[in-house]
Amino acid sequence: xxxxxxxxxxxxxxxxxxxxxxxxxxxxxxxxxxxxxxxxxxxxxxxxxxxxxxxxxxxxxxxxxxxxxxxxxxxxxxxxxxxxxxxxxxxxxxxxxxxxxxxxxxxxxxxxxxxxxxxxxxxxxxxxxxxxxxxxxxxxxxxxxxxxxxxxxxxxxxxxxxxxxxxxxxxxxxxxxxxxxxxxxxxxxxxxxxxxxxxxxxxxxxxxxxxxxxxxxxxxxxxxxxxxxxxxxxxxxxxxxxxxxxxxxxxxxxxxxxxxxxxxxxxxxxxxxxxxxxxxxxxxxxxxxxxxxx
Numbered sequence: 518x519x520x521x522x523x524x525x526x527x528x529x530x531x532x533x534x535x536x537x538x539x540x541x542x543x544x545x546x547x548x549x550x551x552x553x554x555x556x557x558x559x560x561x562x563x564x565x566x567x568x569x570x571x572x573x574x575x576x577x578x579x580x581x582x583x584x585x586x587x588x589x590x591x592x593x594x595x596x597x598x599x600x601x602x603x604x605x606x607x608x609x610x611x612x613x614x615x616x617x618x619x620x621x622x623x624x625x626x627x628x629x630x631x632x633x634x635x636x637x638x639x640x641x642x643x644x645x646x647x648x649x650x651x652x653x654x655x656x657x658x659x660x661x662x663x664x665x666x667x668x669x670x671x672x673x674x675x676x677x678x679x680x681x682x683x684x685x686x687x688x689x690x691x692x693x694x695x696x697x698x699x700x701x702x703x704x705x706x707x708x709x710x711x712x713x714x715x716x717x718x719x720x721x722x723x724x725x726x727x728x729x730x731x732x733x734x735x736x737x738x739x740x741x742x743x744x745x746x747x748x749x750x751x752x753x754x755x756x757x758x759x760x761x762x763x764x765x766x767x768x769x770x771x772x773x774x775x776x777x778x779x780x781x782x783x784x785x786x787x788x789x790x791x792x793x794x795x796x797x798x799x800x801x802x803x804x805x806x807x808x809x810x811x
Contacts, residue, residue, distance in 0.1 A: 521595045523763040524564045526756035531566070531657075535685055536740035539807040543683055544576035546737065546809075550652070550679075554580040558651040558675060560640035561659040562587045565596030568633055569603050572624065581631040584651075590637045597622065597635045644671040651675055654682045658805075661688040661714065661722035666729045669810070673734075682734075682810045686742055688714075689723025691804035692768070694790060706778065706786060710768050713775040723806030735811040742807040748797035758794055761801055765790045 547555060555578050559567055562585035571577055587593050600622050601611040609624040614632075624631045636643065640659070654672045672682045690711065697703045714720035730736050746757050753761065769787040772778055793799035 518763050518766055520589075521564055521591065522756070522759060524566065524592070526760040526763070528566050529755040530744050530746060530757060530760060531686060532570075534742040534744050534805065536738075536742050536807040539683075539685070539738040539740050539742075539809050542738035543681070543809050544574070546681055546811075547578070547653070548576055550578075552652070553578045554582065555653065556649070556651045556677075557581060557583045557653045557655060558647075558649075559583070559585050559655040559657075560644070561656060561662070562596060563592050565600050565633075567655055567657055568596070568600060572604070572609075572631060573607075577629075577631075579628045579630065581629075583631060583633045584636060585633060586636045586638055586640060586643055588637065588639050593635050593637045600624075600633060641667070641671055644675045647675055649675070650677040650680070652677055652680050654680070656682065656684045656687075658686040658688070660684055660726050661720065662718040663722075665719060665722050665726040666733075669726070669729055669733060679811070681737075682730075683808075684726060684810070685805075685807040686744075687723040687726055687806050687808065688720065689804045689806050690721035691802075693800075693802045694765075695800040696793070696798065698789070702782070702786075706772060706783075707768075709772045709775045709778055713771040716775075723804075723808075726808055727806065730808060730810040736808065737811055738807075738809040740807050742805045744801070744803040744805065746802075747800045752797050753794075761794050761799060762791060764801060765794070 562568070565585055568583055568585055585596060604624050605611050609626045612623045614621045614623050620634065622633045654676060656668065656672070660668045669682065676682070692707055692710065711720040719725055727736065727739055746753065746761060752758070765787050769783050773780065773783050790799060
């Protein structure tokens, strides 16, 4: 599995899933600020999809300072090269700046200037050590990898007094694959998957984050952002067949690590699901939440 290709393949799935009402509230909050500069920190930035999504929106101010943070150096290297390739055809002037010439990418178009810094680091270590104050923390598909209360506390420590945390695509405990041949086994299989997620994170992070934010902050907007992938006209759009293949591999791998289900049954499940992808029969859904918190 090529993880950078997986992150690229899920872009179209994310684009459908992201709740526009939550993003609209984010845009209203950003437009309502007195400062014409926006300081953004993204944790778990992957290959930079959120950076390009922001640049494509009309509502950011003319001056944006964006720090894109990821623990995987391959993701960071991919994002650093991908951003100029995305920006240049869209009319942005691209300049590399910084001590290593590729530490920062500066994009300008008309009055707009966006400076993107790339960092390879553990998110919690970075948040604990930074002395910068950010106006916005973006944490897409991140909080389910941690404890929601710990994540909010870490974000709060790095945010300005009126700062915002935007947490889209936060997993919330429901996955389904159809068609199902053995409902009892499927339920046991997905229960094992969720137990594995709970070992190092939170399989119901969406609702737990919402509850924690309601107690310790101000929830400005919250809505569902489910992944829904299904065949259309005998196939899957964009690179979503590859996305599905990766999801099958990751779920099967998690169940194998959790134990309790024999390897041959796991392999049989994965083989059947891949056949359904090849035949354009598989329907996949995952329940998630988008949250905007002050």
